[in-house]
Amino acid sequence: MSSPTKPTRTRSSRHTTSGGKDAGTSSAGPLGGDLLGRLLRSRDTHMSVVLVAVILLASWMVPRFLQARTMTFLLMDVVAILLMALPMTLVMVAADIDLSVASTAGLSSAALGVMVEGGVPFWAAIGVCLVIGVACGAFNGVMTAYVGLPALAVTIGTLALYRGLALVVIGDRAVANFPEWATGFVTSTIGGTGIPWISIPLALIVLLFWLLLHRTPWGRQVFALGHSLEAARFVGIDTRRTRALALVLSGLMASVAGIFWTLRYSSARSDNAEGLELTVIAAIVFGGVSVFGGKGSIWGSVCGVFTVGVINYALRLDRVPDVVLVTITGLLLIFSVVAPSLVDAWKQWRHRAKVAARAAAPTPRTGAASA
Amino acid sequence: MSTATAAPTGQRRDWSATLRGALSLRETPVLVALVLLVLATWLVNPRFLAAQGVKDLLLNATIAMMMAAGQSLIITTKSVDLSVGSVLGICAFTTGYVFAEHPGTPIALVFVIGTLVGAALGAVNGLLATWAKVPAMVITLGTLYAFRGTLNWWAGSKQYFAGDRPQAFGDLGVATIVGIPLLTVLALVVIAIVSLYQYFARSGRDLYAIGSDPAAAKVYGIPVGRRVLTAFIANGALVGLAGVLYASRFNSVGATTGTGMELDIVAACVVGGVAIVGGVGTAYGAAIGALLLTTITSALTAVGVDKFWQKAVVGALIIVAIVIDRVATISRQSQLRKKGGAA
Numbered sequence: 001m002s003s004p005t006k007p008t009r010t011r012s013s014r015h016t017t018s019g020g021k022d023a024g025t026s027s028a029g030p031l032g033g034d035l036l037g038r039l040l041r042s043r044d045t046h047m048s049v050v051l052v053a054v055i056l057l058a059s060w061m062v063p064r065f066l067q068a069r070t071m072t073f074l075l076m077d078v079v080a081i082l083l084m085a086l087p088m089t090l091v092m093v094a095a096d097i098d099l100s101v102a103s104t105a106g107l108s109s110a111a112l113g114v115m116v117e118g119g120v121p122f123w124a125a126i127g128v129c130l131v132i133g134v135a136c137g138a139f140n141g142v143m144t145a146y147v148g149l150p151a152l153a154v155t156i157g158t159l160a161l162y163r164g165l166a167l168v169v170i171g172d173r174a175v176a177n178f179p180e181w182a183t184g185f186v187t188s189t190i191g192g193t194g195i196p197w198i199s200i201p202l203a204l205i206v207l208l209f210w211l212l213l214h215r216t217p218w219g220r221q222v223f224a225l226g227h228s229l230e231a232a233r234f235v236g237i238d239t240r241r242t243r244a245l246a247l248v249l250s251g252l253m254a255s256v257a258g259i260f261w262t263l264r265y266s267s268a269r270s271d272n273a274e275g276l277e278l279t280v281i282a283a284i285v286f287g288g289v290s291v292f293g294g295k296g297s298i299w300g301s302v303c304g305v306f307t308v309g310v311i312n313y314a315l316r317l318d319r320v321p322d323v324v325l326v327t328i329t330g331l332l333l334i335f336s337v338v339a340p341s342l343v344d345a346w347k348q349w350r351h352r353a354k355v356a357a358r359a360a361a362p363t364p365r366t367g368a369a370s371a
Numbered sequence: 372m373s374t375a376t377a378a379p380t381g382q383r384r385d386w387s388a389t390l391r392g393a394l395s396l397r398e399t400p401v402l403v404a405l406v407l408l409v410l411a412t413w414l415v416n417p418r419f420l421a422a423q424g425v426k427d428l429l430l431n432a433t434i435a436m437m438m439a440a441g442q443s444l445i446i447t448t449k450s451v452d453l454s455v456g457s458v459l460g461i462c463a464f465t466t467g468y469v470f471a472e473h474p475g476t477p478i479a480l481v482f483v484i485g486t487l488v489g490a491a492l493g494a495v496n497g498l499l500a501t502w503a504k505v506p507a508m509v510i511t512l513g514t515l516y517a518f519r520g521t522l523n524w525w526a527g528s529k530q531y532f533a534g535d536r537p538q539a540f541g542d543l544g545v546a547t548i549v550g551i552p553l554l555t556v557l558a559l560v561v562i563a564i565v566s567l568y569q570y571f572a573r574s575g576r577d578l579y580a581i582g583s584d585p586a587a588a589k590v591y592g593i594p595v596g597r598r599v600l601t602a603f604i605a606n607g608a609l610v611g612l613a614g615v616l617y618a619s620r621f622n623s624v625g626a627t628t629g630t631g632m633e634l635d636i637v638a639a640c641v642v643g644g645v646a647i648v649g650g651v652g653t654a655y656g657a658a659i660g661a662l663l664l665t666t667i668t669s670a671l672t673a674v675g676v677d678k679f680w681q682k683a684v685v686g687a688l689i690i691v692a693i694v695i696d697r698v699a700t701i702s703r704q705s706q707l708r709k710k711g712g713a714a
Contacts, residue, residue, distance in 0.1 A: 099634065143690070152451075153647040153693050156638050161686025167679040275631060278453070282512055291506045327520025334499065334513035341503040 043288040047303035054307050058314035065314050068194025075196050076187070076264060078309040080105070080273060082202065082302065083257040084280045085287075086209040087250035089301040092284065093213070094243050095226045095293025096144060096151035098250045102276035103162035104136045105258030106269075110166040112259055113175030113268020122179055129255050136162055137251020141244030151247075159277065166270040175268040186263040198260070205253075210298040222246060226293030282329060283308045286336045308332070395703070397644035398656035400695055405663045412670040419673040422550055429555040430544070430620060432665035434459075434613045438632070439639040439657035440562040441609030444569070444602040446640050449582045449649030450500065450507035452603065455610050456632035457518035458492045462614025463624040464522060467531025470540065478540050485615035486608045492518060493607015497600035507603075515633065523626045530625035536618070544620040554616050558658075561609065565654040578602060582649030638685075639664050642692040664688070 039045055058065045084101045091098045108129040115125035136158065143154045189196050213219040225232035225239045232239050262268045287304020289296030311332070312325045393399065412419045438455055445452045462485045469476050469484060496514055500507040533541050546553040569575040577598050581588045589595050618624050637647075643660025645652025664685055671681045 143694075147694065147697065149693050149697055150647045153641050154690065156634055156641065157686055157689035157693060159634060159686070160638065160682055160689060164679075164681070164683025164686050168683055171679050278512060278515065282516065285509050285512070291508055321523075324520055324524060326516040327524065330513045330516025330518075330520060332513075334510060334517065337505040337509050337513070338499065338503040341505065 044297055044299045044303075047287055047300045047307070051303045051307045051310070054310050058310055062314045062318045064317050068189075068192070070313065070317075071194040072189050072196050074309055074313045075199055075202075077313060078305055079198060079202060079264075080257040080261050081276065081280055081283060081309070082305045083205070083253050083260065084250075084276065085284050085301050085305050086206065086298065087246065087253045088280055089284055089289055089296050089298055090209070090213055090219075090222055090246040091151075091250050092281075092289045092291065093226045093293060093296045094222045094246050095229070096243060096247065097155060097281070097291070098137075098140060098151065098247060099155040099277045099281075100136065100140060100158040100162055101250060101254040101257075101280060102273045103159045103166065104133055104251050104254035105261060105273040105276070106271060107136065107162045107166040107169065108132050108255035108258035109262040109268050109272040110170035110270050112262050114170055116178055116268075117175045122182060126259060129259055130252060133251045133253070133255025133258070134248055135251070136254070137248040138244070140251065141247035144247060145240040145243035163270070163274070170268065170270050172270065176266050178263060178266055178268075183263050183266045186260060206298065206302060213298050218242065218245075223294060226295070228294075279308075279329075280305075282333050286333050397651065397696070397699070398653060398659060400699070401643050401656065401659050401663055401692065405659060405666060408663070408666055408670055412673050415674045419670065424669075424673075425550070426547060426552055428666060428669050430552050431669070432662045433552070433555045433558045434617055434620070435632075435636065435639060435661040435665060436658040437558045437561060437609050437613040437616070438636045439643065439661040440565050440654035441606035441613075442636050442640050443643070443645045443652050443654045443657035444565065444578060445507070445606050446637070446645050446647060447569075447582045447649055447652050448578050448599050448602050449585060450599065450602075451511065451637060451647075452493075452496060452606055453508065453511040453633045453637075454492070454496060454514040454518055455606070455636055456629040457515050457522065458489055458607060458610045459614045459617060459629035459632060460624075460627070461492065461518055461522045462486075462489045462611040463617040463628045464526055464531070464626075466615050466618035467535060467624045470537065471531050471535040474537070478537070478543075481540070482612065482615050485618075486611045489611015489614060490604050490608040493603045493605070493610070494600070496607070497603025500603065501596040501600050507599075519630070526626040528626070530623045531618075533622050540619055544616075554620060558613075558616070561612065562654055562658045565605070565609070569653055574598060574601065579650055582651070584650075635664070636661070638689050642689055644696060646696070660692075 064070075084105070088098060088101065111132055112125055112129050115128060116122065120128075140151070140155055140158055143149050143158075144151045186198055187196070213222065221232065221237045221239075221242045224235065224237060225242060229239055258273060261272050265272075283305045284296070284301040285291065285304075286308065287296070287302070288300035289304075308329055311328060315325055315328070316322070409420070418424060438459065442452060442455065465488050466481055466485050469481055492514075496507070496511050499505075499514070500510045503510070543553055548556055569578065577588070577593045580591065580593055581595050581598055585595060614629075617628065639661035640652065640657040641647055641660070642663060643652070643656040643658065645657050645660075667685055667688060668681050671684060672678065676684075
């Protein structure tokens with residue numbers, strides 16, 4: 001790209017190499033302006049705008065969307081996906097991937113069911129489930145980071161393995177006799193507001209993950225090794241430990257999601273949360289996470305998950321059959337990754353047209369008519 | 372690059388060298404595993420190798436084998452196509468639709484239609500992935516949903532059953548040649564063609580170069596975009612053909628046909644020695660991988676293992692296959708280093 005001569009900036013959702021640095025260096029705008037410009041160009045801002053737009057659109061198109069009940073059910077629907085999406089963001093920023101999350105959730109759900117049925121105290125059972133999640137994540141982490149196998153291949157294997165273990169644990173039965181207070185808490189709301197109690201711990205978890213990725217040295221390491229594993233190693237980052245830890249977190253949160261799922265539907269089955277791994281990945285890629293690693297943010301992922309959630313919920317309210325929902329998810333995902341290329345292609349075409357016009361007519365303002 | 376993908380030299384080698392070459396093939400471990408599995412199962416339960424048992428086994432594996440062969444083309448170029456389950460569903464449903472709405476359509480024409488529909492959907496994937504320069508995994512994750520939704524919208528709750536199809540077409544699913552099902556023979560021919568293309572054709576060799584190092588391939592002058600697009604179209608065509616076979620083999624096709632197949636197919640490729648990082652692997656290896664995964668399930672049933680253990684065993688096998696492959700690669704590299712060759 002040539003250095004832009006005019007200071008007009010089209011708002012594209014990708015930093016072009018020239019557009020990112022020209023402000024605040026030679027043209028010496030005040031720092032605030034630069035910050036505002038950066039804010040306007042950031043992917044997080046775009047995602048926030050998209051989310052707000054989708055909510056407004058839903059409220060306008062589907063009158064019944066603006067109810068307290070919406071808050072409750074919408075949140076209930078996205079909790080499991082969000083719980084998996086947060087650590088998945090870390091894993092994918094580190095240029096790995098974890099396809100086994102939904103199976104880990106299923107395994108922890110099956111384990112919880114069998115233990116509660118067998119008379120194990122509820123909290124002890126929850127503790128064991130979390131340990132199972134950590135173990136699942138640790139196995140992925142060791143295989144990927146320490147043995148040096150590609151995460152995609154390993155987690156496709158453990159996707160089948162953990163789901164298979166869930167079948168071994170509980171078979172094709174369903175366990176439903178969970179303590180009333182536990183299932184009640186998961187689906188209860190704060191007073192008459194329609195905000196579920198579960199949203200308070202959820203907000204805390206989101207905050208924790210945001211701090212972890214964006215405000216700690218460890219988070220910087222994750223970004224660094226996502227950009228370049230070699231470089232990160234030379235800088236002295238323990239790349240293996242960092243990658244393994246991200247996958248362990250993923251396993252842990254997947255088991256939390258499995259526990260939530262079990263209590264929400266009061267049912268422990270081996271096929272709980274089946275197929276959710278691709279939904280999670282689709283939502284966070286839509287939120288700006290790159291499959292190549294090094295790009296992404298917690299806020300973007302949260303917006304991505306909620307945007308998909310709002311669209312699905314609003315359409316379901318509008319009695320659009322479920323079948324159309326998946327199409328929209330797919331098209332959204334495709335459009336969000338193709339859009340930057342579209343913008344780039346248009347820019348290049350304009351740039352070429354300008355160059356051609358200049359070449360055709362050395363004196364400006366005459367060749368413009370033909371361009 | 373591994374020995375499996377080294378260009379044929381053409382000079383006569385002595386017998387032991389040939390044997391050594393065969394043993395160092397990436398496909399050898401999975402083939403050995405398959406033979407051992409079949410033998411062990413047969414020893415425990417001789418009925419496992421009865422004519423009917425073999426026929427059912429091959430028929431069940433046929434569709435996955437064809438899809439794995441197609442997927443190997445994609446994975447060797449460092450991409451992955453996650454939309455194959457949805458494409459299979461659309462093509463299988465199209466087959467049912469053509470027979471139900473236009474009775475009297477020649478069977479050969481239906482095969483062509485299914486294959487073309489698959490190729491068209493593959494072209495959509497390939498064009499999006501190559502033109503937008505985004506990872507194929509993301510694009511095909513999107514089209515996985517988009518295609519499935521399109522099929523849902525088209526099919527609704529409608530299903531086409533075996534009764535809607537001509538008798539001759541259904542008979543394809545049970546006909547045999549020397550004890551091998553006709554559909555399997557057809558699939559084997561297609562897989563052989565794809566493997567030969569990968570081994571001998573210039574554009575087939577290019578796929579490995581692209582997968583090994585896309586940037587270098589571009590510098591070398593290989594038309595990367597066009598080759599990857601071709602791989603996607605070929606894979607789509609194979610999945611489309613598999614969809615027609617599906618309609619012939621199974622009783623009903625509907626909106627959910629082929630759901631969740633994509634990761635099984637990728638797993639079959641991985642087990643069959645197609646490295647997920649690209650540049651290595653063959654169509655016949657992937658097909659053997661698919662056959663092995665299918666056989667495991669049947670074998671466990673035959674020896675009376677609790678059915679709940681089967682999925683876990685398949686998962687463990689995938690992990691073992693990746694580890695073995697990794698160990699083999701490391702030892703091969705250290706041998707090369709000892710010889711003074713480039714590692």
